[in-house]
Every structure is written in C-alpha cells, then in structure tokens.
Amino acid sequence: MSDVLLEVRNLETFYGPIMAIRGVSLEVRKGRVVTVLGANGAGKTTLLKTISGIMDPEKGKILFEGKDIQGWEPHRVVQAGIVHVPEGREVFPLLTVEENLALGAYTRSDRAEIARDRDLVFNYFPILAERRYQEAGTLSGGQQQMLAIGRGLMLRPEIMLLDEPSLGLSPLLTQEIFAILKRLNKDEGVTMMLVEQNAAVALELADDGYVMELGRIVMSGTADRLASSEDIQSFYLGHDTEGARGERRWKRKKTWR
C-alpha cells in the first residue's frame, strides 16, 4: 500500500543471548494511530527501541517512507521524522520546561517555526505554559508525561512512538492525556504508534492494533475488532468470566498460533 509510513518486517532483537523480539512484522499507515498491546515483558519497549535506533536488530527490516532505516544512528532516525517518547518520561530533570521543549527541536533550526510549535504545545498542554520556567524534575508525574509528549511534538515528527504514556498515572490523568493525543491525531494529523498495557484506553484511541506476547505478534486487526474479541476482553480488559486466568490464557494461546 502506498500510504504505509512505517513497516517492520520479521524483526529479531536480542539482549545478549535473550531473544526479546522474535520475528515481528507490522505496519503503520499515515495519519493512523496503531497500538501494540502486551503484558509486562512482552517486548514492547524493545520493539520501539529497535525502531528508533537505540538497539540494533539481529535480523529483519525497518522501512520508513520506503527507506530501510535499520542500523541508522538514533539521531539520524530522529532527523528522518521518527520521535520516541520513552517509557517513564525521561525528561531532563534540572532543565526548565522551556529548555526541555527547546531540546525537542534540537535537530531543527527554523526559529520562527520552532516558536510556533512551542505555542502549539502550550496550547495543547496549558499547564506546561504555566510552569515554563520551572525545572522539569519538580513537575508531577502527569505533568512530566505531558512534557515528554510536548517535547516529542517539538520535533514536528512524521510519527510518534509512545511507550506506555499511561504508566503510573491515575485513570483521570490517563483519560486527560489520551484525549489530548486524540486531538493531536485528528487536528494535527500526527501519526502514532502507541505501546500500552492499558488496552481499554489504547483501543479507544487507536485505529488498528496488534497484540504482542513473548516477543511475537499473536493477534492483529482493527481496534474495534480487537476490542470485541473474546481474548482481549478476558486478558486485557478484565472481563474475565470463566475459569482461572492462567488456565484460559494457556488454552487460548494455542488457538493463536
């Protein structure tokens, strides 16, 4: 398809002898939100790190706008338009909110445009405008998450890789942040690849989804279809109706393969 922005083919990534990604293939089309669901340790973070060039895969291809970007240095991947909003925010704690945002635009040099984008970020996250001269380390967890997303936006990315933005946040804050992500996608057309354990909020935002287990994609489809699937309902949405979770999980896994 011509509007595929990011495509991953048969990716395999290792930590030493440990195979964390075991042949993952997926695609993200322009303007869409694609979610990758999976429990802790499924390999979601590793997948994103491999795409953004922090880790090198052993095998497979990463195609971005048709170019094979596998093996590129992280800063080249960023320059190509892929921004990674990491798990656990990872802000620069002793720098101010404004300086953090300025660093998001590190690879750009168009001053006027950068200022415009900063206003855009402040428009979406008014609390950041209020706290602009405050050190990022003194912000609350939710505010740091907003800053991490805002900092990523400053790059004016073609695609944002979001690693568990809901992690450690209250349901209310999670709702707030996901509502903003939705507006960013609808109004600004930002393409997103969203990695989550929180399937409920992720599927509500996403157009398409994949389910990852132990380094493999075990299921894929539109978000609506996934949300109504029985497996997702029982394992990720907590609508556990029959039997012990572990037992059911074991049986179901067989049907996935």
Place this chain on the structure above:
Amino acid sequence: MEVLQLLISGLANGCVYGLIALGFVLIYKATEAVNFAQGDFMMLGAFVTLGLVNPEYMGIPFWLALPLVFVIMGVLGYLLDLVVLRAVFGQSQVAVIIVTIALGFVIRFAVGEIWGHEPQSLRSPLALGDVRVGDLVLGLADVAVIIVTVIMTILLWQFFQRTKMGLAMQAASQNQMAAYYMGIPVKRIQGMVWALAGIVAAVAGILYASKGALDPSAGFIGIKAFAAAVIGGFGSLPGALLGGLIVGVIEPFAARYLPPGWSQIAPYALLIAVLLFRPHGLFAQVRAKKV
C-alpha cells in the same frame, strides 16, 4: 590587613584549583569518567602557551597566541576522547581511570622532553608584580587571576544557558538516553565536552603560570583540585569552583595560624570531613526523578 593579603593569594590559588576541578566535573557529568590527567592538562596548556609566547621559543605575541592555545588544547581534548577513551568505551570505570592516569604520565614525559624539566616563567601579561598599599603587599597577578576567573565563569555560564551546544551538553549529562531520543549526537557532544575541558585547562594553566614558575610536575596540584571537586559535590559546576576557592583559602590561613605541616593536610582533612558529614558534597545538585 594581613588577613586581606592571605585571602587574596588564597583566592587566586583557589581559582586555579577551581578551574581544574571544573574540568573534572565537566567530563564526569558528561561521560561519567574521571579524567585524572586534568591537572596535567592544565600543565600542558601552560607549556603550550609558554612554547608559543616566550621569546626563547616561538615569540608570538600573547594575544595572538591565545586563540591558538585554545584551538590546540580543544582539539587535543576532542581527539583524546575520540581515539583513547572510545577505545576503552564499555569497559569498567577502573579501565578509564587507569587510562587517564597513564595519560598524565605521558603528558609529563612529553612536556619534559620538549621543554625540559627546569622551572620556567611564562611571559604573561597577567604577571604584573606586587604593589604596596600602606603596609599591605598585593600581588597584582593574584588580583588579575581572580578577575579572569570571574570572567571565565560568566562566559561558561552564558555558554551553558544561551547556546544550543551548551544546552545539549547539559541534556546529555542529565539524561543520556533521553538525549539520544531527542536526536542529539551524544558521542559528538561528549567529544565537545572534552574539548571544552581542554580549553578550561588551558585557562587554568595560563593563570597558574602567571603566578609563578612552571615545570612539568605542576600538574600534581590536580590532586588538590580533585579534592576540591569532591568537596563541592562532584556533579556540580558552581560547586567545583566554590570547592576550589575553599581549598585555596584554607591553605594560607592554615599555614599562618596552625602548627607547621597542617596546611598541607588541611584540604584533605576538609575532604574527609565533607565525605563523612555531607557525602554528596557541599553544593550537590541532587534531585530524584519523579515517577
């Protein structure tokens, strides 16, 4: 009056310690390596200047030679990172420490071979001699050293606050992983930090050589500067400078008012006291990440 005299000469020494300590901390913050050759860097910077400026060598006018010195020391710092330290990248901290200690030996040897081991004095415009104000003898060089250090501090501060490179250096030292995520070429930035440490060492060396004679063992004051950096809190740039000033001021006062010998151990006694009672240093910047 005597107190003022001691204070000024102490502050001037402290400026040199502080600038060397700054070099330690710059490199430590950016790369988590401790460059034990920082004192020898200082000595090398002084000798490079001497070699360019003094009439018995090249005799270039001081103000023309100065930018050359900065370029030479900057490039040297950058290349050191590129060639020597990348080679031990990923090895244990001990490997890095040994490499930098060895580097100090190499620098001392090379300087001795090129410029000899005899004490020499730099033709520095800051070497101004003494003035007598009433019964007070003021070393003008000491005053000049303090002024230059203040200017250098302001310039560095501006560099870190106002320039993109300075901001990127701060970012890479606060959260290296996040710096990668922002598209900052972290390795190159670290090389630039080594270059900056080379330039700061050159300034420290010129100041040192403006105050007295210079020989290849001058770099050993790096040990005191290291103590100063620890006293200030190893992760803080202002702390390094302040630590240097404290060590510098303690020495002449201990020499004057305490029994003989105490002035030599005073900085280290303070170091131990600080480590016992404020293990992160007097001016540490510690702020835990919120989750």
